[in-house]
Amino acid sequence: KQEVTQIPAALSVPEGENLVLNCSFTDSAIYNLQWFRQDHGKGLTSLLLIQSSQREQTSGRLNASLDKSSGRSTLYIAASQPGDSATYLCAKAIGGNTGKLIFGQGTTLQVKP
Amino acid sequence: SQTIHQWPATLVQPVGSPLSLECTVEGTSNPNLYWYRQAAGRGLQLLFYSVGIGQISSEVPQNLSASRPQDRQFILSSKKLLLSDSGFYLCAWSVYSGLSEAFFGQGTRLTVV
Secondary structure (H helix, E strand, O other): OOOEEEEOOEEEEEOOOOEEEEEEEOOOOOOEEEEEEEOOOOOEEEEEEEEOOOOEEEEOOEEEEEEOOOOEEEEEEOOOOHHHOEEEEEEEEEOHHHOEEEEOOOEEEEEEO | OOEEEEEOOEEEEOOOOOEEEEEEEEOOOOOEEEEEEEOOOOOEEEEEEEEEOOEEEEOOOOOOEEEEEEOOEEEEEEOOOOHHHOEEEEEEEEOOOOOOOOEEOOOEEEEEO
């Protein structure tokens, strides 16, 4: 059974701190890995997509890395802001052309002013 | 640009009543379409996916069904709702390829009473 695990489940940091969210997955067969943001009660917003042939992707203050051999991905957030407070989800795409995603449970981040 | 519409945003239904949730995508053709459910305190679980009109794959046995009557329309239905059907339902789309990015709607909060 394929699984995706995110640690920690919750994180509280002061504004301005750099932080790392972790995602691990079983089975190194992966098509891509995607990081999402979910504000409370809302849908998912795609943050970064890393193809299986890539090692990292960057967007603004966000940097995501992928290490297939160890089954891990990290999301690095630089200079955190209160507006970054949300739940962050990672998802592994499996299954060729189907694009099916297996999600982790998420890390809920609170950035305090 | 592509957009995804999902409605209604919230729904309260009695046990035993029927259900119909609708999702439409604009700005793309022949997308892969997905229905996910996020139960309270749990991660997102894939319920159904479709790679083309009339093609529906079910991921988990349940009280729900899905249909794709048009290329960019995906419908989630039930003939008789159960209490356990309560949750946050999310529609998503991606290009027909496991390498592509997935985009989500804003979700429907379903409460079965």
